[in-house]
Amino acid sequence: MAPLLQMANVHKVFPGRSAVTAVKNLNISVQQGEFVAILGPSGCGKTTMLRLAAGLEFPTQGQVIFGGQPVQGPRRSRPLMFQEPRLFPWLTVEQNVAAAGPKEMARRVLGSMGLTEFAGSYPHELSGGMARRVALARALVGQPDILLLDEPLSNLDLPVRRGLQAELLRMWRQGLTCLLVTHELEEALVLASRILVLSPRPAKILWDGQIPLPYPRDRRSDAYLRTKQDIQKAMEGWSES
Ligand SMILES: Nc1ncnc2c1ncn2[C@@H]1O[C@H](COP(=O)(O)OP(=O)(O)O)[C@@H](O)[C@H]1O
Ligand SMILES: [Mg+2]
Incomplete structure (x- = not known):
């Protein structure tokens, strides 16, 4: 099946005296119905990726395709929920x-x-x-056809956060595709049907896997803990340079 959202060899350079390559040669596909969590360290390019998907930025090279068409600007069908409301x-x-x-x-x-x-x-x-x-x-x-979420639950108390997580899962079960950026493994493991772990900038994919665990996620199950360990191992790449 053709992906709902596809980033093909995407580069994003912010020009200037000290130009920053925020995203380099990135290839990511999101299928309809997935709940994808992207885990990456601060500054690796996560917000830039979401802004590209939302049509708020355009790639320097490569293509961002949504529903078979190049993304040409923001649309109500793929809103971005920011870090602050x-x-x-x-x-x-x-x-x-x-x-x-x-x-x-x-x-x-x-x-x-x-x-x-x-x-x-x-x-x-x-x-x-x-x-x-x-x-x-x-x-x-x-x-919307897809919800783009940029760490929307950061700086919230745990109970409030859990409530919003449940809300997101309810929307997802009703058919909404979700692409969530976070730097918290727990959040990704509680929500996502698939997790991608990115390296520090320029982001490379260190880990990409389905999370075939039932909902609500049982944080004490063996399968959960095994998956968590696997991903933590990939996240060790965050401290290497
Ligand atoms: N508009 C911009 N102009 C210049 N540099 C930017 C801009 N937006 C982001 N950057 C730089 O791109 C890199 C990635 O930023 P960002 O996508 O916000 O990372 P993250 O969300 O993973 O923390 C950072 O080095 C940041 O300073
Ligand atoms: Mg960010």
């Missing part, structure tokens, strides 16, 4: 979500995420976890 402070929760799709759909998504009672609240009235949920609702209101 980035809500419009002057709009209510409902207006923030409706800014990305039809109002009726915004109401429906807020309802399905248990956010209806906050529809009239402003971003500064929300907790960090609640703001992330609104950002997730905003990403979903455009009925």
Whole structure:
């Protein structure tokens, strides 16, 4: 089957006095229905890869293909959820979500995420976890084919984080393809159907494997611990230069 998202020999150079090669010769394919977690050390090019997939950046060389077509700009069908929620402070929760799709759909998504009672609240009235949920609702209101997630759960308390992880898994089970960037192995192991481990910049793929473990993931099962060890071994490549 043709992949939903494909990066073929992608290079991304940020020009300047000290030009940075953020991504070099990268080849990644994501199939429809996968939940792919990309694990990589800070600065290896993860955000750049997601911005390329989202159409917010363009490759210096190579191709980014989505649904068989070259990516030419941002689309509601492949929203990027940033590290911080980035809500419009002057709009209510409902207006923030409706800014990305039809109002009726915004109401429906807020309802399905248990956010209806906050529809009239402003971003500064929300907790960090609640703001992330609104950002997730905003990403979903455009009925995306893929959700691009840039460490969207960083800096959240564990219970809030677990709640959002469960929310993401629920969306995924309903058919949404997910590409999540993280630097936390636990998060990848709890969520992903496939994990890719990247090396420091310029990122090479150190490990790429299916995670055929049932959900919810049992952190104490032998299979989980074996997979975790395997990936930790690959992550030793993060400290080599
Ligand atoms: N707009 C930009 N201009 C110049 N350099 C950039 C830009 N965006 C990212 N970089 C550089 O590209 C490299 C990869 O960055 P990034 O994709 O943000 O990594 P990560 O998300 O894995 O931490 C870093 O060295 C970063 O400084
Ligand atoms: Mg980043």
